[in-house]
Amino acid sequence: MxxxxxxxxxxxxxxxxxxxxxxxxxxxxxxxxxxxxxxxxxxxxxxGGFYLAAGLAYGLPSKRAFSLVDGFACPGVGVPYLGPVSLGGASGCSTTANLAGLTGHAMAGWNFGGPNGLVTGLELRGRLGREGGNGRLGGSTLVSIPGLSAYTNTASGAYRGNLDAGLALSGRLGYAFSGIMPFVRAGLGMARLAEQVDFDATGSRSCAVGPPVTCTSGGVVAWRSTRWLPSAVLGAGLEVPYGRVFVRLDGEIEAAFSPSSSLMRELAGQLVTVTGTPTGGPSTAGAATLRAENWVVTRRIMLSGGFRF
Known part of the structure; x- marks a missing residue:
């Protein structure tokens, strides 16, 4: 059993x-x-999720046109017996500065995953550095006035511009496949533009035919301005992840709007003369108008590395 x-x-x-x-x-x-x-x-x-990134960017040369008008070296209207100074055969009263240079940037953003590899997100980018350039003003012109010996009007000066900081909030749209993510982005922000002009026209005279002949010497213009300007940003790039770490290469265009910079300034240190002889101390009669274009457009190549949390 x-x-x-x-x-x-x-x-x-x-x-x-x-x-x-x-x-x-x-x-x-x-x-x-x-x-x-x-x-x-x-x-x-x-x-997907939150990320931080930082890197370097190079701003390609961007032209910033600038002109100056006064009643002596750079008259804005036809003045008898007086012409604007010339520099190398061109007007010495206008110039172009090429704004370019190296900057650093930092970014914080959030990606939202989508269907079939589609990725959307928001990104805040801050930039600090120097994208600057100089332009030369001034020159000389020969003046012939009846009753006076021919003489030469001279002036010298420079314009300097610098886009030294910026902040922008952009939306991103990308597509993740085969270990890479191409993307485009667009947004709005602010860019800081610092400008200065130094112009010495004391070597120029504006004369009225007499008798007697009365001449007034030019003066000095010194102007400084630092402004935050509204801007629009467009960009495209490629992102390559290595786990949570990633590298990316961007191209960016930023257009900053600068309100009209027609700013009147008294000419300091003018000197009135009669038939070539000074009549007294310096005068401050007259003014100069500083003119600049309304848009500053810059292009950048950006290389960044980041980490996803």
Missing amino acids: VRHALKRLCALVVVLAGMALPAAAQRDIRHSAIPDFDAVAAANRGV
């Missing part, structure tokens, strides 16, 4: 073992697929 019970027990163990083997194999198959699923999920999680 005991032997008969043992036989039944062994048969039950064999049946249970046979039933357990397929289940174990099935569990092993499901387990082997989990690491692949986790890797895909981790990769998807690496694209």
Whole structure:
């Protein structure tokens, strides 16, 4: 009887073992697929969410045109016997500065994952550095007035401009596939433009035919301005992730709007003369108008590295 019970027990163990083997194999198959699923999920999680990045950018030369008008070296209207000074055969009363240079930037953003690899997001970018340039003003012109010996009007000066800081909030749209993410972005922001003009026209005279002949010498214009300007930003780039770390290359165009800079300034240190002889101390009669274009457009190449949290 005991032997008969043992036989039944062994048969039950064999049946249970046979039933357990397929289940174990099935569990092993499901387990082997989990690491692949986790890797895909981790990769998807690496694209979305909060990130920080920083890098360097180079602003390609961007032209900033500037002109100056006064009643002596750079008259704005036709003045008898007086012409504007010339510099190298061109007007010395206007100039162009090429704003370019190296800047640093930092970015903070959030990516929202979408269907089929589509990625949208918001990004805040701050920039600090120097994108500056200089333009030369002044020159000379020969003046011939009846009753006076011919003389030369001279002036010298320079215009300097610098886009030294900026802040922009942009929306991003990208597509993640095969380990890379091309994207485009657009936004609005502010750019800080610092400008200065130094112009010395004391070597120029404006004369009225008499008798007697009365001449007034030019003066000095010194102007400084630092303004935050509204700007629009457009960009496109390529992002390559390495786990949570990523590198990216951007191209960016920023257009900053500068309100009209027609700013009147008294000419300091003018000197009135009659037939070539000074009549007294310096005078401050007259003014100069500084004129500049309304748009400052810059182009940048940006290289950045960042980390996703």
